[in-house]
Amino acid sequence: MKRVNTMLAAWTAATMLFLYLPIAILIGFSFNTSRLNIVWQGFTLEWYAAIWRDAVLVKSLENSLYIASVTTAISVVLGTAGAWLLYRYRFPGARMWQTLIFVPMLVPEVIMGVSLLIFFVVIHLELGFTSIVISHVTFCFPFVLVAVQARLAGLDPALEEAAMDLGATPVGAFRRVLVPYLMPAIISGALMSFTLSLDELIVTYFTASAGTRTLPLEIFGRVKKGLDPTLNAISTVFILFTAVLVVTTELLKRRGTSLASEPPQP
Amino acid sequence: MRQELTSFDGGTAIRQRRASPMAWLLAAPLFAWVVAFVVAPTLIMLVYSLCERGTLGGVVYHFTWENYAAVADPTYLNILVRSVVFSLVTTLACLVMGYPVAFYIGRAPEARRNLLLMLVMIPFWTSFLIRTYAWVTILKSEGLLNSVLLQVGMITQPFEMLYTPGAVILGLVYTFLPFMILPIYTSVEKLDNALIEAAFDLGAGPVRAFSKVIVPMTSPGITAGILLVFVPALGLYAVNDILGGGKVDMIGNIIENQFKGSARNWPFGAALGMTLVVAFAAALWYTGRRPRTA
Numbered sequence: 001m002k003r004v005n006t007m008l009a010a011w012t013a014a015t016m017l018f019l020y021l022p023i024a025i026l027i028g029f030s031f032n033t034s035r036l037n038i039v040w041q042g043f044t045l046e047w048y049a050a051i052w053r054d055a056v057l058v059k060s061l062e063n064s065l066y067i068a069s070v071t072t073a074i075s076v077v078l079g080t081a082g083a084w085l086l087y088r089y090r091f092p093g094a095r096m097w098q099t100l101i102f103v104p105m106l107v108p109e110v111i112m113g114v115s116l117l118i119f120f121v122v123i124h125l126e127l128g129f130t131s132i133v134i135s136h137v138t139f140c141f142p143f144v145l146v147a148v149q150a151r152l153a154g155l156d157p158a159l160e161e162a163a164m165d166l167g168a169t170p171v172g173a174f175r176r177v178l179v180p181y182l183m184p185a186i187i188s189g190a191l192m193s194f195t196l197s198l199d200e201l202i203v204t205y206f207t208a209s210a211g212t213r214t215l216p217l218e219i220f221g222r223v224k225k226g227l228d229p230t231l232n233a234i235s236t237v238f239i240l241f242t243a244v245l246v247v248t249t250e251l252l253k254r255r256g257t258s259l260a261s262e263p264p265q266p
Numbered sequence: 267m268r269q270e271l272t273s274f275d276g277g278t279a280i281r282q283r284r285a286s287p288m289a290w291l292l293a294a295p296l297f298a299w300v301v302a303f304v305v306a307p308t309l310i311m312l313v314y315s316l317c318e319r320g321t322l323g324g325v326v327y328h329f330t331w332e333n334y335a336a337v338a339d340p341t342y343l344n345i346l347v348r349s350v351v352f353s354l355v356t357t358l359a360c361l362v363m364g365y366p367v368a369f370y371i372g373r374a375p376e377a378r379r380n381l382l383l384m385l386v387m388i389p390f391w392t393s394f395l396i397r398t399y400a401w402v403t404i405l406k407s408e409g410l411l412n413s414v415l416l417q418v419g420m421i422t423q424p425f426e427m428l429y430t431p432g433a434v435i436l437g438l439v440y441t442f443l444p445f446m447i448l449p450i451y452t453s454v455e456k457l458d459n460a461l462i463e464a465a466f467d468l469g470a471g472p473v474r475a476f477s478k479v480i481v482p483m484t485s486p487g488i489t490a491g492i493l494l495v496f497v498p499a500l501g502l503y504a505v506n507d508i509l510g511g512g513k514v515d516m517i518g519n520i521i522e523n524q525f526k527g528s529a530r531n532w533p534f535g536a537a538l539g540m541t542l543v544v545a546f547a548a549a550l551w552y553t554g555r556r557p558r559t560a
Contacts, residue, residue, distance in 0.1 A: 004472065008370040012382065015367045019389050019443065022400035025410065029403060036408070082296040089285040091293065099554075100300045106493065107546055108501025110518045114525055114539045115307035118314055118532065138303045192391075199393035201504060206525065216395055223399045223508055227406065235396040239388075246387045250380070 023239060030232035047233035054230065060218040067129065067214060068197040071136040075193040078137065079144025080186055084174060086145075087152045104139040105146075112139065113206030120207065127209040135207045136197045143196065144189030151185035188249040195245055199238075308543065314536035325533055333537035342520065346541070349517040352431070353499040356438040357446075360495050361488070363439070364446035368487070369480075371447070372454025383451070390444035398437050398508050405433055405509070429511030437509040438499050445498075446491040453487025493553045497546045517542065 033042040051057055082101070086094060104112060112135070120131045159181070163173040179186075201216040208217060215234075222228055285293070315333055318326040336342065371382045389397060404410045405428040412424040427433055457480070465475040481488075503518025512519070517538060524535025 005370075008366050011366045012370045015363060015443070016382075016385055018363075018440075019385070022404060022440070023389070023392075023397070025403060026396070026400040039413070078296060078299060081292065085289060085293045085296070088282065089289040089293075090282040091285045091289075097297065097300065099550075100304055101296075103304055103550075106497075106550070108498050108518075108542055110501040110503060110521055111539050111542050111546070114521060114535060115311040116303065117525060118536065119303070119307035119310050122310055134303060138299070141299075195391055199391075199395070201393070201395050202502075205522075216393060219399070220395055220504065220508075223395070223402065227403060231399060232403075235399060238396055239392055242392045243388050246384060246391055250384055250387070254380075 026232055027236045027239065030229060030236045032229065035229060036227065047229040048237075050230045051234055051237075057215070057218060057230070057234070060213050060215045063129075063212055064198055064215040067132050067136060068194050070129075070133050071140050071197040072190050072194045074133070074137045075141035075144050076186060076190050079141040079189055079193075080148050080179075080182065082141070083145045083148035083152060084178065084182075087149065101142050101145060105142045109200075109202035110206075113203040116203065117206040127207060128212050131207045131209075132204055132212060132214070135203050136200060139200075139203065140193035140196050143192045144186070147185045147189035147192065148182055151182055155181065184252040184255060188252050191245050191249055195242060198241075311536045311539055311543075314533050315540045317533045319531050319533050333534045336534055337537050337541055342538075345515050345520055346517055348514065349500050352435060352438065352516060353496050355435055356442060356499045357492055357496045359435070359439045360443050360446035361491065364443055364491070365450055365488075368447045368450035369454050369484075372451050372457065386444050386447050386451075390448065394441040394502070395504065395508075397440060398505050401433070401437055401440065401509060402428065428509060429513055431510070431514065433509040434506050434514075434516075437505040438502065441502065441505060442495040442499055445494040449490035449494060450484060450487035452490075453484040457483055489553050493549050497542070497549050500545065501542055 028040075030047055031043050031045070032040055033044045033046070034040075085091075086098065091097065116131070116135050116138075117127075120127060125131055155178075159177055160173050163177045164170065168176060199216060200214075201220055204214050204217060205220075208214065219231060219234065222231055283289075313327075314325055316329055316331070318328045318330050318332070320326045337346070367386075371379055371386070374382060402409075406412070407424045407426050407428065409428070411427060412421070415421045416424060461479060461483070462475060465479045470478065500516075501518045503516050503522055506512075506514075506516045506519060510516075515523075520529075521535050521538045521542075523529045524531045524538065529535075
């Protein structure tokens with residue numbers, strides 16, 4: 001049994017190496033003086049500075065941040081309210097709704113992109129920020145909903161009832177008691193949807209217009225052309241951002257579970 | 267995080283009230299959103315797939331099966347088969363590579379488990395575009411791997427690793443590996459130690475304990491992992507674009523070409539899309555049908 005465990009540990013270590021070595025190389029070359037990502041020549045921050053001099057790249061980053069912010073705001077409202085309503089009330093066909101909400105999390109992006117593109121053309125909505133945000137919310141809010149649902153599953157129902165016994169309206173109880181309790185889940189859901197929106201390539205590709213190119217679209221266009229250390233630099237920023245997000249979400253979740261047994265602070 | 271995907275039950279059903287008119291009103295935006303942007307687009311795509319192609323890239327609302335007949339054309343059937351093969355190989359490789367990792371993480375002491383879990387989550391949440399780009403540096407013929415191999419004398423001439431089917435599958439495995447590890451981990455974590463010990467006490471060897479006890483008990487995670495890898499891998503044409511260099515097409519590339527590329531045949535693209543929808547629905551149905559032990 002011990003030998004099996006050692007083998008598993010070695011396998012896991014090798015897999016982690018497989019997962020992280022390419023990322024490490026990518027990050028390493030973002031600090032390399034050479035334009036060609038082959039040999040190490042010397043340390044530089046030149047490529048990070050180059051991002052800011054590249055007006056097209058900066059514009060696409062602005063587009064992406066704007067889209068991700070609006071998407072996140074709508075997703076948080078839709079996801080949190082949705083999770084609470086599905087938890088609190090018995091809707092006919094609740095299972096079907098739940099599955100339909102899940103579909104965009106799982107469906108291949110190309111299907112979502114194509115079907116939304118046809119849809120926008122049929123309803124005569126011009127492609128642009130609106131069409132991108134609608135598309136992004138559609139696959140982002142389910143992540144908020146799922147995160148909030150997971151936390152609701154551990155909720156003591158007495159909490160909400162106590163609030164109402166003490167004279168709070170259902171909406172008041174929701175706002176004053178539930179929202180603080182759900183906050184860790186709402187924040188981690190919001191972080192997830194922000195990242196998903198910021199990273200999304202394929203759905204955006206189908207639903208964007210020429211004037212609303214996002215950062216992933218811009219990166220994709222350049223990656224197909226070949227190597228470019230500026231891409232390494234911007235990728236590094238993205239990877240660090242994602243790492244911070246994951247660590248924050250995990251810490252929130254852990255704090256969330258330890259708080260689950262105690263009443264939340266009003 | 268996405269491990270909640272392994273259960274489709276949603277929240278617990280305790281203390282639910284019947285939906286009041288007020289509740290319906292509050293839930294209306296949610297239901298409307300899903301109907302408008304998930305259900306309606308799929309139905310419209312279905313309608314398009316049964317329409318004729320118009321001149322100038324539009325559609326003529328005239329019923330035809332022609333687009334589905336075209337999907338079955340040997341040219342496209344070949345591409346479809348190739349895509350399925352690529353996806354299957356990717357799924358299998360992820361399962362073989364990922365299962366032991368998920369198992370190890372699930373059985374590790376808590377501190378190590380949390381650390382390893384986070385190490386899987388970071389690539390899980392990092393854009394596949396960036397992670398695929400990382401491989402371009404390594405695989406290019408004047409790239410890192412070739413120069414290392416030349417240096418140590420294992421090869422005398424750099425050879426083309428990028429723009430090969432192998433590179434595409436490598437990229438897909440690299441992209442989807444975390445999607446296999448996480449759901450399996452969720453199942454492993456729920457495994458009851460006593461059951462495994464009981465299997466050993468009753469005389470099962472490691473192989474039998476694994477195949478008769480551990481695999482069946484983690485099958486919900488395995489099924490979810492396959493669902494999260496197989497169908498998405500069918501559609502992720504961008505990895506093929508970057509690492510395959512457009513040499514061989516996958517079904518996603520053909521779809522993309524019908525809408526944004528030079529082919530401009532929306533009804534045919536819609537028919538190809540519907541083929542993927544059916545594959546996806548079948549996978550979803552299969553997953554939902556399985557009895558869940560955990």
